[in-house]
Amino acid sequence: MTTVVSLLVAVPLVAVGLALVLPSLALRRAVSMAASLASLVLSVIVLVSVDGGDAISVAVGGWTAPIGIQLVADRFAGLMLAVSSTALFGVLAYAVGQRDTDDAFPAFHATYHALAAGVALAFLTGDLFTLFVAFEIMLTASYVLITHRSEAAQVRSTMTYVVVGLVASGLFLIGIGLAYAATGTVNLIEMADRLGDVDSGTRAGIGWLFFMVFGIKAAIFPLFFWLPDSYPTAVTPVTAIFAGLLTKVGVYAIVRTQTLLFPSDGPSTFILIIAGLTMVIGVLGAIAQGDIKRILSFHIISQIGYMIMGLGFFTVAGLAAAIVFIVHQVIVKTVMFLVGGLVETSSGTGRLRDVSGVLHRYPVIAVLFLPAALSLAGLPPFSGFVGKLALVQAGFSAGQWIVVGVSLFASILTLFSMTKIWAGAFWGSPTTNLTRRPGRAMVAATGGLVAVSLFIAFAGQPLLEVATRAAQDLLTGGAVTIGGS
Amino acid sequence: MKVRPSLLVETGARTMVPTLLVVSAFLLVVGHDSPGGGFVGGLLAGGALLVVFLSGGRAAVTSMLPVPAGAILGAGIMTAVATAIGGLVFGRALLDAGKLEIDAGWFGSWSVGSALLFDVGVFLVVVGLVSTVLLQLGDPEEREE
Numbered sequence: 001m002t003t004v005v006s007l008l009v010a011v012p013l014v015a016v017g018l019a020l021v022l023p024s025l026a027l028r029r030a031v032s033m034a035a036s037l038a039s040l041v042l043s044v045i046v047l048v049s050v051d052g053g054d055a056i057s058v059a060v061g062g063w064t065a066p067i068g069i070q071l072v073a074d075r076f077a078g079l080m081l082a083v084s085s086t087a088l089f090g091v092l093a094y095a096v097g098q099r100d101t102d103d104a105f106p107a108f109h110a111t112y113h114a115l116a117a118g119v120a121l122a123f124l125t126g127d128l129f130t131l132f133v134a135f136e137i138m139l140t141a142s143y144v145l146i147t148h149r150s151e152a153a154q155v156r157s158t159m160t161y162v163v164v165g166l167v168a169s170g171l172f173l174i175g176i177g178l179a180y181a182a183t184g185t186v187n188l189i190e191m192a193d194r195l196g197d198v199d200s201g202t203r204a205g206i207g208w209l210f211f212m213v214f215g216i217k218a219a220i221f222p223l224f225f226w227l228p229d230s231y232p233t234a235v236t237p238v239t240a241i242f243a244g245l246l247t248k249v250g251v252y253a254i255v256r257t258q259t260l261l262f263p264s265d266g267p268s269t270f271i272l273i274i275a276g277l278t279m280v281i282g283v284l285g286a287i288a289q290g291d292i293k294r295i296l297s298f299h300i301i302s303q304i305g306y307m308i309m310g311l312g313f314f315t316v317a318g319l320a321a322a323i324v325f326i327v328h329q330v331i332v333k334t335v336m337f338l339v340g341g342l343v344e345t346s347s348g349t350g351r352l353r354d355v356s357g358v359l360h361r362y363p364v365i366a367v368l369f370l371p372a373a374l375s376l377a378g379l380p381p382f383s384g385f386v387g388k389l390a391l392v393q394a395g396f397s398a399g400q401w402i403v404v405g406v407s408l409f410a411s412i413l414t415l416f417s418m419t420k421i422w423a424g425a426f427w428g429s430p431t432t433n434l435t436r437r438p439g440r441a442m443v444a445a446t447g448g449l450v451a452v453s454l455f456i457a458f459a460g461q462p463l464l465e466v467a468t469r470a471a472q473d474l475l476t477g478g479a480v481t482i483g484g485s
Numbered sequence: 486m487k488v489r490p491s492l493l494v495e496t497g498a499r500t501m502v503p504t505l506l507v508v509s510a511f512l513l514v515v516g517h518d519s520p521g522g523g524f525v526g527g528l529l530a531g532g533a534l535l536v537v538f539l540s541g542g543r544a545a546v547t548s549m550l551p552v553p554a555g556a557i558l559g560a561g562i563m564t565a566v567a568t569a570i571g572g573l574v575f576g577r578a579l580l581d582a583g584k585l586e587i588d589a590g591w592f593g594s595w596s597v598g599s600a601l602l603f604d605v606g607v608f609l610v611v612v613g614l615v616s617t618v619l620l621q622l623g624d625p626e627e628r629e630e
Contacts, residue, residue: 006570009579010569014563014570017563020559021563059578060580061578061580062581071579
């Protein structure tokens with residue numbers, strides 16, 4: 001099994017190399033798809049294995065931790081890997097189906113797999129500094145993906161993205177330095193042991209610094225300002241995978257560090273306030289927008305609030321609900337942006353003012369949009385309902401009535417802004433700019449991810465059980481020890 | 486209008502470039518046990534490419550590279566990852582290193598680690614990256630696009 005875990009990082013890197021060497025686009029596409037599918041299969045194997053038995057620990061280079069670098073696959077990491085490689089595969093299929101993306105940008109496949117390698121490493125690493133390296137791989141690839149269409153407007157808005165990313169990385173590095181100075185290690189498990197002896201003020205300071213650093217990546221209130229400006233400017237597949245994955249890697253890092261290194265005995269009021277504000281401000285921002293991708297970008301922020309809320313309860317039920325919610329969001333958010341891209345492809349615009357009647361002209365897009373939108377709003381029987389119900393129940397049993405009320409209020413506003421897209425773009429008489437039928441492959445890729453999202457709703461109970469076991473691991477320190485499994 | 490570089494630069498480049506390349510290869514080979522390594526060696530070779538670029542422009546750099554810059558980068562990544570996976574193939578951990586002892590009689594005995602192969606990969610990545618940067622960003626007026 002250690003081999004499979006190692007391959008999860010190695011396979012995307014092999015794909016990077018091959019995608020750069022192979023001369024023809026057709027070959028690059030084939031290799032790229034094959035590598036992505038292989039990662040998907042491997043990550044499902046890892047998930048099944050860790051859920052049935054112990055967490056898997058890999059000593060990289062044969063050096064046992066804390067001297068060497070440790071890769072750890074536990075239930076949480078396994079779930080995240082499985083869902084992220086599903087999204088990566090779906091979006092890659094969409095990009096290949098769309099044909100413009102990799103035609104116009106020869107290094108697309110190489111960069112995309114570099115991003116995938118960074119994401120996989122971020123989920124697997126058991127070492128704070130390697131987490132930094134993983135974030136850098138992921139972010140550097142994302143800088144390339146988001147800026148390659150170098151038009152003036154795009155360069156301007158992505159400058160913010162790059163600068164904010166670099167500042168966050170700098171702060172992260174400072175945080176690692178402080179944590180190392182306080183504990184003398186960068187291995188997460190050893191650090192968790194030693195932080196107990198550290199002065200509580202120092203410990204809290206380092207904890208909140210990490211919360212802020214990952215909060216910038218996850219776009220929580222008030223550190224979200226960079227997101228709605230930069231994400232919508234990229235091409236659809238890039239925006240979709242950023243929306244589905246990158247912020248969630250930030251959330252993953254928050255959950256991992258807050259539960260392992262800086263555990264709280266009871267609900268954290270500070271985190272819950274941040275969560276409530278993130279939900280409400282995000283959704284209010286969404287209501288004010290008139291462009292599909294910008295509306296969806298603000299919804300990314302709003303939904304991050306729900307995940308942080310689940311963490312803030314610091315109970316098994318709360319964390320389990322947050323994990324289910326993350327799994328649901330990765331897929332649904334990706335689908336929403338892909339559907340937004342289909343509307344843009346067919347009409348040439350994403351502005352609600354300039355397009356209407358998609359339902360009558362291309363009903364297939366509407367069929368794909370509806371389940372994803374209702375799922376995002378949290379209506380039964382879709383996947384968002386499973387996550388939100390679990391979150392609300394966890395909130396009630398933790399006695400946090402106010403933030404639960406806020407989250408339900410934000411849900412209603414989410415539904416409202418989904419109806420805004422529906423009424424604006426899908427209803428009404430078809431506009432004349434609806435001339436290009438979206439390609440079959442793009443529709444099929446989006447449809448595949450919609451099916452995955454329906455499957456998540458269908459498998460809600462088993463998923464919640466796995467997530468509960470994962471949450472127990474997180475809160476009890478898990479079964480992983482330094483250097484062994 | 487294309488300006489020819491000065492005679493000094495052109496003549497200097499002719500002697501500097503081979504020297505830089507030999508030293509970069511030396512740094513690459515000794516890197517496992519002594520100061521040096523793939524990254525430093527690659528940077529020095531990249532420096533040699535920069536000198537070529539200054540004296541002869543894009544055309545000189547392109548003609549010096551046997552394959553496109555992107556392919557060098559890709560080959561480097563594949564070499565490095567292959568070394569990493571090599572550990573797995575021999576039933577060891579990812580990135581685990583092996584060592585080969587060569588007894589070459591008069592020439593002494595050498596030990597070659599698989600780390601050298603990894604360093605070769607790093608070397609190629611750096612060279613590929615530097616040449617991509619030179620060809621893409623250096624001297625915008627000369628760009629064909």
